[in-house]
Amino acid sequence: MIDRITQTAQTDAVVIAKKKTTAHNDVLTHKQRKSTSPALLGIPAEIIKMIAEFLPGKNAACFTLCSRSMKEVLGDRYLKAMKIPYKQFNFCPRVEITFVELLVRDLPQHFACFECDHIHRARTIKWPNNTKDHLGCETCTRRRHNVYSLKLSSPFEIHFAQIYLAAKQHRTGIDLGFPLEAFQHQEVTHSRFTNVTSVLSADARFVSNELVLRSQTWDFVPRSPQDRDAEILAYGGITRRVCKHSKRDSNGFFTRAQCHYCRMHFATSQKHHGEAGTVFIITRWINLGAGLDPKDCKWQSHISRKGLFHTQPVVSIKKAFEDQEGLSLEEFTSGNEKLLSEWRNQPSN
Template sequence: MNFLNSFLRFFFKLFFGSRHSAPITPYNTESPASSTSDHPDSLLLENPPDGLQSSALSISDNPDSPAPNTSDHPDSPMLENPPNGLQSSALRNLPPEIVLHIASFLLPASAGAFSLCSRSTKLILGGKYLTALGARWNRSAEYYDFLMLLERDLPDCVLCRYCKELHAIRDAKFFGRGYVHRYASDKPRSCPRCITESRRVNSFYCIHSEFSYAIFQMMMKLRRQGRNYSELIKLMSPTSFSSYIRDESFRKQHIGRIRIVDGRLLLRKQEAYLMPPTQSLSLPRLPRCGFTICHHAGWVLPDYPGSFGDAFRRRIARWEDNLVELNQCRRCLVEFRFDSRRLGENGIIMMLTTWLDLGDGESSALLRYTAGDLGQFSGRPRELDRFQEGFTICKLFEQQEHPDVFSLLTLDEWKELFKYSPGLWPGDDYFVTS
């Protein structure tokens, strides 16, 4: 808005500088530009309406400024009596022809947002810019840029990268996992594209079972505004579950935690495999485990020929050693390690722990994670340089460099893992719980 004020003052001085000896101020009521009696055909009103009060699509002065104090209004992020958006702007002093001339220099997305900043500009510019954007929204990047400008000033909406629509935060529950199957069975055509895309890249499985791209954006936006996002945390928190692989006598358990650190959403996933004490921990018997790390590792880890398979083979070869080796994907912000422990006569536990950095909801970190080997991203991303400097995702999440991954499980989670083998339970005192 400061740039717009300077731009408008330049045009004002360029066209009317020779007629005015006094400096031009937005409150100069003697200025001919603000008088409507000398311009009977002018569309400007004597008392321009409050742009912020008349429209929720007003453009804020500073999109990066902190959110207003809403402690007295917990249900509304906007002020009860917002200030007049035109009182301090040179825009109120310009005649319609100058406003039209300014709009002709703007990009289509900026011109569409400019026409919505107040009733005065909407009356002058009409709806031609909005109509032009809406006519080709399905294939035009200009429409997406226009929505980006609007989303900055709409505290209760987020712009979905996949749907290319504004999603209301109050509708967050409709983008959760509970509605995915309903969309798929009852209304497949009405399923939001972000849910369809999540199903295509298997984010419900590779990231975690409750992950939703739309809810992720909503939660991070509320955090940036300093608002309460506890309900969205509940929708996004992973659900722990266990299963039994009968053919291989494996007990498998998935455990997840999410945490926001330095404005970024971090995720820790743990896949624990409990095997009978008489079973050998050999490489040929483990493909059925189906370790999942990211799209670049494949679905079955031992069959992957790259660094993931090598790391797995090194760990299997020395599985009885207390070896800690943190590995990292070369294409996305994922770190992982394998750990194993023999519980005496109670079995063998193999643990895969993965740490993910899903970003701040605005960067391409999540897109990089879900890109797979499709060629969208290649090489080593610049963000991973911090791995060389010791600032690992694991260290950010755990607040320690080499955590004991087995102590991260609670006593209830250990009992869930032994649910299908109660005879192997070593007792509550055996485990060090966090």
């Protein structure tokens, strides 16, 4: 009888010990689940280890650091790559984005963000005319030097991620929520300081798999009661806003109707409205590149004051754009003229 009690007590002790171990494992599993992507839940540790073995050393190190649970499964085996001298390993964002790009290959509705090195859903990225408060990636929004703007203080701003998604949708045919309509825009503004009313509009087309933007600015300058000097000064100030390099490239800039430092062609014209004033019109055709890499020279030439080109392409950007199917230049211009006229004829204006 005593032997049976002792045996039962030992058995109970084993059962209790097993329950404690199970409870402990449940806690670890819960922590792991909190720090692990839902896509990785349920994958056996053996499979994760096999995946890591197929990766290059740098990528395996990044894979290990994805989450706490990944670190627990893979240990320190692949982190030795981080101990290689900095110049050889170069463990910097370039390594991280390369790894993230590798992961995103099988996720057609996602993309590897070039600014924060995270994977985003394509549809979280807003269109260019809706990014003033938040692009969809806070890091991209904060880095103002990587933004292309047609006009100071305009809500229409283009980030590289938007070009990338539009180009990817164009090349692959996969609907990522970024058609060319995303780059269509019209706005009217009035400056009380200069008394100038402005219309800005834009549309886009793909030319040889590169995104080309067509933009037109109408600036209505009221007739000055003094003399034509005010009109001349206004015209000079307006034309300097053609691109970041127009003031620097002033020698023959308007004769050539193209910039020496960025991929852009333009045209200027005037329309006189008698005693009311004059409208100065600037039309631009801007090649933003193929959207494959944020370091692409065509994209960088527009966002950098330095500029990267000293020669222009043989084929006119304007001609290449206008030869594509879509709204003609005459229709585009007519729509902007109508918008300006309607705004000026409003009683409140």
